[in-house]
Amino acid sequence: MSSPATAYMINGFDPDTAGRLSPQEQDLIARRRQLLGPSYKLFYEHPVHVVRSKGVWLYDPAGNAYLDVYNNVPSVGHCHPRVVEAISKQAATLNSHTRYLHDSILKYSEDLLATFPAEIGNVMYTCTGSEAVDLALRISRYGTGGTGIIVTANAYHGLTSAVAEISPSMGPNVPLGQHVYVVDPPESYRDEGDLGALLAGRVAAAIRDMNRHGIKLAAFVADGIFSTDGILTEPAGFLKQTIDVVHAAGGLYIADEVQPGFGRTGTHWWGFQRHGIVPDIVVMGKPMGNGMPIAGITLKPEVLERFGADVRYFNTFGANTVSIAAAQAVLDVIKDERLMENAVTVGTYMVDGMRQLQDRYDAIGDVRGAGLFLAMEFVTDRKTRAHDGATSLRVVNALREKRILISASGSTGNVLKIRPPLPFRIEEADIFLKALDEVLAALR
Incomplete structure (x- = not known):
């Protein structure tokens, strides 16, 4: 029988079955558990x-x-030679933070923002996707004055304290925040009728319930391909009505592009573009640097204005020169190799x-x-x-x-x-x- 912690991770290895593995595998698993503790999980029945x-x-x-x-x-791709070369060359030249002037972060930011709609004009950098979502939540709450967040029923957005609170897929041992509301995403395979209206209605109902409890909406957060809700791709465009409902309530729309972003959907650079919408904040993760510790958010300048004027933001090695070199290489490879x-x-x-x-x-x-x-x-x-x-x-x-x-x-x-x-x-x-x-x- 799987342990309770394993049961809440899809495709997780059950350490109670380690005895059927090779001696070398058993030794690695035992050392891993001793050194890293029980929270670290492995994939597959046979790791x-x-x-x-x-x-x-x-x-x-x-x-x-x-x-x-x-x-x-x-x-x-793993160990892409252009990314490896960019990392190696920059690591041998300079690795520093964003409080010194350096052209590479500006060149990359210009190239990155060029892949977004014109309304999105600023970028801020972190080391991980979780940090990026955390920053997006801070900006949303500061700018709107609200505290309420709406997410989908099996969403995963990261693992800082604030972001784990909006990640229902983490399981019942990771409680949702008190001002976090959950809605079911629409499923083209099961739901009938206008899926856009269905989701927008669910979000509107959640907002009404928030207001009834004295909570103001700060943001709706969605991964545009619903990666952990079952990968819901159709029909493209069903998020249009939801963003209108969110804006009417004074909230912001945060698009989590950690999984569908950087051209993965093929027809667009970003998953939200399949739906014909322009989010207020877009979150990106480590695919930005092919696994290097670089992530970030892009956002509308008016969304950042108040937070940026009032709050000093600095991430010690977010967008360090080595990670920026990796990110530039990734962007160039996506374009050059089509x-x-x-x-x-x-x-x-x-x-x-x-x-x-x-x-x-x-x-x-x-x-x-x-x-x-x-x-x-x-x-x-x-x-x-x-x-x-x-x-x-x-x-x-x-x-x-x-x-x-x-x-x-x-x-x-x-x-x-x-x-x-x-x-x-x-x-x-x-x-x-x-x-x-x-x-x-x-x-x-």
Whole structure:
């Protein structure tokens, strides 16, 4: 039986089963637990031990290659040579903070802001996505005078104290903040009618309840692809009515782009752009630097005006020169290697292949995706559309044994979370689809 802490992490390793692993793996797990403590979790029933990486591949100590169909942080691929070179060159030249003048942060900021709508004109830097969300909350509350935050039912936005309080997916042992309200996101697979109106109505109801309790709305926070709510990609545009409701109530719209951002959806640089909206604040995470400690927010200048005038902000090594060099290289690689176009081409190919599998396996209720962010949802019955998290996790772990790495999403873990690095090619997609077919056939 899984421990309570493990039970609240989808696709988590149960340390009580370590005895069936090799002596070397048992030793590593025991040392890890002793040194890092019990809060650190591992993926998969059989944890993966990796020692090096390249492109879309990870390698274990024996040299076995694992196809990475999951990790979005190395957005342009593991150990991309241009990113490695940029980091190495800058580390050998200067690594310093933002209180000295330096051109590289200005050049990168200009290039980054050029990917956003014209209304968004300022950028602030942090080291992690959690810090970025934390900063966005501070600015929202300071500028609006409100304290209420609305998030979706299984959202994950980070792990500082303030941000864990708006992350329901952390489980019941991490309480939500007293002024945090939760709404269900709309599901194209289950909900009927106008999904935009449905979500906007739920947000409006939450705001009315807030007001009834003397709470003023500060912000609505959403990941535009609902990465932990089950990867909800359709229909594009359903967030338009919600942003209007939020603004009418005096709140701000915070778009969490840690997972869907930097071209992952293919058609747009940022997930919110698929919905035709302009958020007040946009949050980015470590895909910005391919895993280097750099993240940040972009925002409308009028949103920052009061906070910026009254509050001194400084993040000691947020946007340090080495991390900025990595971020610049990532942005350049996405453009130069046409990785957004690749996300559309390969993502479409993968969705088509997964839908062919859906025609053959009744356990697959739905297939959906945007660029290289894809979902396959399992159900116990296609008529009732009841969640089947057990089958989903069996597929995840069976693929791991074939050295294919993905994970799961949704409140019950019934959705395969398929999110490879952006250079993923048709050849790798075929490897994944073939292995997925074999696993589904074996589970039938």
